[in-house]
Amino acid sequence: MIQVKNLYKRYGGVTAIDDITFSIRKGEIFGLLGPNGAGKTTTLRVLSTVLKPDRGQIRIGGYSVLDESQKVREIIGVCPQEIALYPELTARDNLIFFALMGGHKKAEAKKKSKEILTEIGLENKGDEKVISLSGGMKRRLNLAVSIIHEPLALFMDEPTVGIDPKSRAAIFEILNRFKKKGVTIVYTTHYMEEAERLCDRVAIMNNGHIIALESPHSLKKKFNPLGQISFEEIFLELTR
């Protein structure tokens, strides 16, 4: 579904991504892990057509990110780390607005917003302004906006930062549902137990390089055959 080859990007005077290559299968949940400044968010922004790479090739769903960015945008969903919603609009209005921006007709956008509010457990909060929702609810809505147009690939940048366990569980449930539908998910996080639980494979990044690319299970087996240390400790060891 996603092929990245020799990707390179300098950003703000430093090399944010330094010649990385990987590919992601359809329906896979792929974790991008690494300390702050490792290049995770930049990789995600390049994959989601927001930033242009300096070198390298990326294909998503058969389309080149560089040459067919408009086609790529039609099949991807992006969930940024920030709550990228209009605080003065209601949850429903935000969903309808972004569905319209995604190319849906008005009636269709209204129908989809109703469905998705139920799916994220906010059916009773649809007419409340975003500003009045709790942090967890905002996070769920932030995710809902990025999937309202039913993308084939979903890019998520730390979607569970600072939220309550209930909202986190709701987000995991949505992601698993999407995985079953065959949606490819690329996910960055600082929570190792979250990556271990959710991701089929993880790429650990450090200083713009990929230093490990395997399933969490294989990584644990490789670096900790006796099962004495946690996945988080393996991560800390690798990124030291």
Add this chain to the structure above:
Amino acid sequence: MKIIFLAFKDLKILLSNKRELSLHIFFPVIVVLLVISLFGGEPALYGEAFFIDQDGGLPARNFINRIEEVRGLKVFIIDEEQAARKLERSDILMVTEIPSDFSEKITEGQSPQLNVWQRGSGGDTGQMLLSLNRSVIAEMMGEVQMTFLVKDFAEDSPHFQEEKELEAFMDSFFRASLWNPGTIITERVIDDQKEMAVFFLPGIITLFLIFSITFSAQIFVEEKNQKILERLSSSGLSKGEILGGKVLGNVFKGTFQLLILLVITWLLLSPFTPLTFFKTLIFSLLVITSISLISVFIGCISRKPEQALWASVIISLVNSAMGNTFAFPREEGTIIEIINFFTVSFYANRGLRSLIIQGGSLSGLVMEMLALAFIALIFLVICLYIFSSADS
């Protein structure tokens, strides 16, 4: 279509924010009421009269003095070159030229000729001046005719044998007639303070539009920093669509602010006829569009909302201090006048003043409209070049 949705969303946000909405309504009411109370009892300014005095004689000076005596009319003497330049730039709509033989003809009792140069109909003030010129000339001619009659009569009389003596008598006679005119006109001005407030109306409109629209630039920066614009971009919107939506959103919000202002001033001051209201609305849309692009430009170059706020405050201040908003530099070629040319309010105020105060037509404002369109185009090109939804 996405541009329209994007623009309506901005208007919807404004309308759903009760606090911001109330500021959009109450501030104009407060400012208009303040202007009315500040200028209560002040004489109204009807307009300005421009003359080229080619004659320079006493009768010509006398003619200009009599025009100047009309309450609320300001007279300016300019030369032919200045007149041509001011008319060309639509600074003024009418000039009256007093030819070199004016004094000679009027002293001989012949009808003097006045040359009038005007743009279009010369505006309401121009029409008023034409009629004023005629009545002052008729008055002066009447006095000359009467002096001749008295002179003829005096030739057969033992009195007033000396010409100087006769002239002194006629002079005192005409002065006395001024104190005891044949017709007594009592002026009763209803709410005379309104006239003065209307004089400030174009400046108030321009200032409110500039501030309320450039103020939106900080919302643009907030959306950029909150990655909302990035999300729009990854939703498939092009750079042009995002910018177009933001500009149109500003135009909607600016038009909403304008309508509030016009309705308030119509209710409090009644300065419009339906036609002047419509013309003001059309011209203001062009003003709003160019300010909207400046606002988007501020949004593009600012990294923090506070920077955008400061930029909007500074632009509003410069446009209110300059650009003929409330002050009018008379000297040509000064730095102030040159800076004026680079402000939006200069063209906005000239246009609105011409439409609201002088009753001018839109066709007489081609230069102002071209200047505003040029400002809009320049900022559109710059924004398209520099805008990035991501801070790359």
